[in-house]
Amino acid sequence: MSDLPHRTSTDLLVLHTLRCIGFAGLARVAAASGLSESDIESELIDLAVAGLVTHVAGDFGGWGLTEAGRTVDAERIADELETSDTRTAVAEAYDGFLVLNPELLDLCTAWQMRSVDGVVRPNDHTDRAYDTRVLDRLTDFDQRADVVCADLSAAMLRFQRYRVRLTHALARSKSGALDYVTDGIESYHTVWFQLHEDLLASLGIPRH
Numbered sequence: 593m594s595d596l597p598h599r600t601s602t603d604l605l606v607l608h609t610l611r612c613i614g615f616a617g618l619a620r621v622a623a624a625s626g627l628s629e630s631d632i633e634s635e636l637i638d639l640a641v642a643g644l645v646t647h648v649a650g651d652f653g654g655w656g657l658t659e660a661g662r663t664v665d666a667e668r669i670a671d672e673l674e675t676s677d678t679r680t681a682v683a684e685a686y687d688g689f690l691v692l693n694p695e696l697l698d699l700c701t702a703w704q705m706r707s708v709d710g711v712v713r714p715n716d717h718t719d720r721a722y723d724t725r726v727l728d729r730l731t732d733f734d735q736r737a738d739v740v741c742a743d744l745s746a747a748m749l750r751f752q753r754y755r756v757r758l759t760h761a762l763a764r765s766k767s768g769a770l771d772y773v774t775d776g777i778e779s780y781h782t783v784w785f786q787l788h789e790d791l792l793a794s795l796g797i798p799r800h
Contacts, residue, residue, distance in 0.1 A: 597749040598676035602627065604668050605750055606635040607644060607657070611665045612789045615648075615656040623778060624786065626753045669794050679795070681747035686791045688740040693788065695733060700774045700781050702726050717770055727766055730773065730780065734762050737784075751790075757783040 600608070609625040610616065618629040618636075625632065636655050639645040644661035648654060657665065673679040703726050706715045717723055737758065744751035761780040764772035774781040792799055 597746055597752075598672070598678055600672065600748065600750045602631065603635050603639065604665075604672065606632055607639055607661060607665050608669055608750075608790070608793070610645060610655060610657050611662065611669075611793055612786045615654050617654040620777065621655065623757070624753065625750075626756070666793065666796065670796055673794060676748070678747040681743065682791070682794055685740050685743040685747070686795060688743070689788065689791060692733070692737055692740065693784075696737075696781070696784055699726065699730055699733060702729075703773050723770075727773075730762065730765070734758065734780075751787075754783060754787045754790075 605625055605627070606621065609621055613620060613624050616624075618632055621627075621632050621636075622629045636645055636647070639661065640647060640655075644658060644664055645655050646658050648656075673682060703723075704715055705712055706719075706722060707713075715722070738755070741751065741755040741758070745755060757778065758780060761772045761776075761778060761783055765780065769776075772779050776782065789799070791797075
Protein backbone atom coordinates (compact mmCIF):
# COMPACT_ATOMS: atom_id res chain seq x y z
CA MET A 593 0.00 0.00 0.00
CA SER A 594 1.24 3.51 -0.83
CA ASP A 595 2.25 5.88 1.97
CA LEU A 596 -0.42 8.26 0.65
CA PRO A 597 -4.13 7.44 1.05
CA HIS A 598 -5.83 6.21 -2.10
CA ARG A 599 -8.05 8.80 -3.81
CA THR A 600 -11.34 7.45 -5.18
CA SER A 601 -12.38 8.75 -8.59
CA THR A 602 -15.10 11.41 -8.44
CA ASP A 603 -17.72 9.40 -10.31
CA LEU A 604 -17.25 6.37 -8.05
CA LEU A 605 -17.22 8.59 -4.95
CA VAL A 606 -20.61 10.04 -5.90
CA LEU A 607 -22.04 6.64 -6.78
CA HIS A 608 -20.74 5.05 -3.58
CA THR A 609 -21.92 7.94 -1.42
CA LEU A 610 -25.47 7.32 -2.64
CA ARG A 611 -24.98 3.63 -1.90
CA CYS A 612 -24.11 4.47 1.70
CA ILE A 613 -26.61 7.24 2.51
CA GLY A 614 -29.56 6.15 0.37
CA PHE A 615 -31.97 8.35 -1.58
CA ALA A 616 -30.89 11.97 -1.13
CA GLY A 617 -30.77 15.47 -2.58
CA LEU A 618 -27.66 17.30 -3.69
CA ALA A 619 -27.07 18.97 -0.33
CA ARG A 620 -26.94 15.67 1.55
CA VAL A 621 -24.68 14.07 -1.04
CA ALA A 622 -22.40 17.11 -0.77
CA ALA A 623 -22.30 16.90 3.02
CA ALA A 624 -21.49 13.19 2.91
CA SER A 625 -18.89 13.31 0.14
CA GLY A 626 -17.23 16.68 0.69
CA LEU A 627 -17.72 17.60 -2.97
CA SER A 628 -19.48 20.71 -4.26
CA GLU A 629 -23.12 20.44 -5.32
CA SER A 630 -22.23 21.51 -8.85
CA ASP A 631 -19.61 18.77 -9.19
CA ILE A 632 -22.02 16.23 -7.75
CA GLU A 633 -24.84 17.24 -10.07
CA SER A 634 -22.57 16.93 -13.10
CA GLU A 635 -21.50 13.43 -12.06
CA LEU A 636 -25.07 12.38 -11.26
CA ILE A 637 -26.28 13.44 -14.69
CA ASP A 638 -23.60 11.28 -16.30
CA LEU A 639 -24.42 8.39 -13.97
CA ALA A 640 -28.11 8.75 -14.83
CA VAL A 641 -27.33 8.61 -18.55
CA ALA A 642 -25.43 5.39 -17.84
CA GLY A 643 -28.48 3.98 -16.04
CA LEU A 644 -26.76 3.80 -12.65
CA VAL A 645 -28.81 6.40 -10.78
CA THR A 646 -32.32 7.78 -11.08
CA HIS A 647 -33.78 11.19 -10.21
CA VAL A 648 -37.15 12.09 -8.72
CA ALA A 649 -38.20 15.72 -9.17
CA GLY A 650 -40.13 17.86 -6.68
CA ASP A 651 -39.74 19.23 -3.17
CA PHE A 652 -39.20 15.76 -1.74
CA GLY A 653 -37.23 14.49 -4.72
CA GLY A 654 -33.64 13.43 -4.97
CA TRP A 655 -31.26 10.88 -6.38
CA GLY A 656 -30.96 7.16 -5.78
CA LEU A 657 -29.17 4.11 -7.12
CA THR A 658 -30.76 1.79 -9.64
CA GLU A 659 -30.20 -1.96 -9.30
CA ALA A 660 -27.58 -1.65 -12.03
CA GLY A 661 -25.95 1.15 -10.06
CA ARG A 662 -25.81 -0.96 -6.91
CA THR A 663 -24.21 -3.80 -8.85
CA VAL A 664 -21.65 -1.56 -10.53
CA ASP A 665 -20.78 0.13 -7.25
CA ALA A 666 -20.18 -3.23 -5.56
CA GLU A 667 -17.91 -4.34 -8.40
CA ARG A 668 -15.94 -1.09 -8.62
CA ILE A 669 -15.52 -0.66 -4.87
CA ALA A 670 -14.26 -4.24 -4.50
CA ASP A 671 -11.88 -3.72 -7.40
CA GLU A 672 -10.66 -0.46 -5.88
CA LEU A 673 -9.66 -2.18 -2.64
CA GLU A 674 -7.69 -4.77 -4.57
CA THR A 675 -5.93 -2.44 -7.01
CA SER A 676 -5.04 0.07 -4.27
CA ASP A 677 -3.88 -2.73 -1.94
CA THR A 678 -6.01 -1.35 0.89
CA ARG A 679 -8.27 -4.33 1.66
CA THR A 680 -6.20 -5.52 4.62
CA ALA A 681 -6.11 -2.05 6.20
CA VAL A 682 -9.85 -1.55 5.74
CA ALA A 683 -10.63 -5.04 7.08
CA GLU A 684 -8.49 -4.44 10.17
CA ALA A 685 -10.18 -1.10 10.78
CA TYR A 686 -13.56 -2.80 10.42
CA ASP A 687 -12.58 -5.21 13.20
CA GLY A 688 -11.93 -2.18 15.40
CA PHE A 689 -15.26 -0.69 14.35
CA LEU A 690 -17.09 -3.86 15.41
CA VAL A 691 -15.57 -3.63 18.89
CA LEU A 692 -16.91 -0.09 19.29
CA ASN A 693 -20.28 -0.48 17.57
CA PRO A 694 -22.23 -2.08 20.48
CA GLU A 695 -21.03 0.70 22.79
CA LEU A 696 -22.37 3.40 20.49
CA LEU A 697 -25.71 1.61 20.23
CA ASP A 698 -25.87 1.54 24.05
CA LEU A 699 -25.04 5.25 24.16
CA CYS A 700 -27.81 6.04 21.69
CA THR A 701 -30.28 4.05 23.79
CA ALA A 702 -29.18 5.92 26.91
CA TRP A 703 -29.74 9.19 25.05
CA GLN A 704 -33.21 8.25 23.88
CA MET A 705 -34.47 6.34 26.93
CA ARG A 706 -33.80 6.54 30.66
CA SER A 707 -34.94 4.89 33.85
CA VAL A 708 -36.79 7.13 36.30
CA ASP A 709 -37.88 5.56 39.60
CA GLY A 710 -37.45 2.14 38.05
CA VAL A 711 -39.59 2.97 35.02
CA VAL A 712 -37.96 3.16 31.57
CA ARG A 713 -39.36 6.03 29.57
CA PRO A 714 -38.33 8.34 26.71
CA ASN A 715 -35.69 10.86 27.67
CA ASP A 716 -37.38 14.28 27.53
CA HIS A 717 -33.98 16.02 27.89
CA THR A 718 -35.16 18.14 30.83
CA ASP A 719 -32.43 16.70 33.08
CA ARG A 720 -29.35 18.49 31.84
CA ALA A 721 -27.06 16.65 34.26
CA TYR A 722 -28.15 13.32 32.80
CA ASP A 723 -27.69 14.52 29.22
CA THR A 724 -24.26 15.88 30.09
CA ARG A 725 -23.19 12.50 31.46
CA VAL A 726 -24.26 10.79 28.23
CA LEU A 727 -22.47 13.42 26.14
CA ASP A 728 -19.33 12.94 28.24
CA ARG A 729 -19.50 9.23 27.46
CA LEU A 730 -19.98 10.04 23.78
CA THR A 731 -16.93 12.32 23.87
CA ASP A 732 -14.86 9.52 25.38
CA PHE A 733 -16.21 7.12 22.75
CA ASP A 734 -15.33 9.55 19.97
CA GLN A 735 -11.72 9.70 21.11
CA ARG A 736 -11.44 5.92 20.75
CA ALA A 737 -13.36 5.93 17.47
CA ASP A 738 -10.75 8.35 16.17
CA VAL A 739 -8.27 5.47 15.98
CA VAL A 740 -10.55 3.59 13.57
CA CYS A 741 -11.18 6.72 11.54
CA ALA A 742 -7.48 7.52 11.37
CA ASP A 743 -6.60 4.02 10.16
CA LEU A 744 -9.29 4.17 7.47
CA SER A 745 -8.29 7.67 6.38
CA ALA A 746 -4.67 6.63 6.09
CA ALA A 747 -5.73 3.91 3.66
CA MET A 748 -8.41 5.68 1.60
CA LEU A 749 -9.00 9.40 1.32
CA ARG A 750 -12.79 9.08 1.10
CA PHE A 751 -13.00 7.84 4.68
CA GLN A 752 -11.67 11.17 5.98
CA ARG A 753 -15.10 12.69 5.49
CA TYR A 754 -16.57 10.53 8.25
CA ARG A 755 -14.13 11.95 10.78
CA VAL A 756 -15.13 15.49 9.77
CA ARG A 757 -18.84 14.70 10.03
CA LEU A 758 -18.57 12.88 13.37
CA THR A 759 -16.59 15.78 14.84
CA HIS A 760 -19.20 18.24 13.61
CA ALA A 761 -22.07 16.18 15.01
CA LEU A 762 -20.42 15.87 18.43
CA ALA A 763 -19.66 19.60 18.56
CA ARG A 764 -23.24 20.51 17.65
CA SER A 765 -24.58 18.07 20.24
CA LYS A 766 -22.45 19.58 22.99
CA SER A 767 -23.52 23.09 21.97
CA GLY A 768 -27.17 22.20 22.60
CA ALA A 769 -28.38 20.93 19.20
CA LEU A 770 -29.76 17.71 20.65
CA ASP A 771 -30.84 16.21 17.31
CA TYR A 772 -27.18 15.77 16.43
CA VAL A 773 -26.81 12.80 18.79
CA THR A 774 -29.30 10.34 17.29
CA ASP A 775 -32.16 11.95 15.39
CA GLY A 776 -30.95 14.30 12.64
CA ILE A 777 -29.82 13.37 9.13
CA GLU A 778 -26.29 14.46 10.13
CA SER A 779 -26.44 13.12 13.70
CA TYR A 780 -23.55 11.19 15.20
CA HIS A 781 -25.54 7.97 15.02
CA THR A 782 -26.54 8.55 11.38
CA VAL A 783 -22.96 9.21 10.28
CA TRP A 784 -21.74 6.18 12.23
CA PHE A 785 -24.45 4.05 10.61
CA GLN A 786 -23.37 5.27 7.17
CA LEU A 787 -19.75 4.44 7.98
CA HIS A 788 -20.93 0.94 8.88
CA GLU A 789 -22.74 0.71 5.55
CA ASP A 790 -19.60 1.90 3.76
CA LEU A 791 -17.41 -0.69 5.45
CA LEU A 792 -19.84 -3.50 4.70
CA ALA A 793 -20.21 -2.43 1.08
CA SER A 794 -16.47 -1.94 0.63
CA LEU A 795 -15.63 -5.35 2.03
CA GLY A 796 -18.55 -7.11 0.34
CA ILE A 797 -20.14 -8.17 3.63
CA PRO A 798 -23.96 -8.50 3.63
CA ARG A 799 -25.84 -6.71 6.40
CA HIS A 800 -27.71 -9.23 8.53
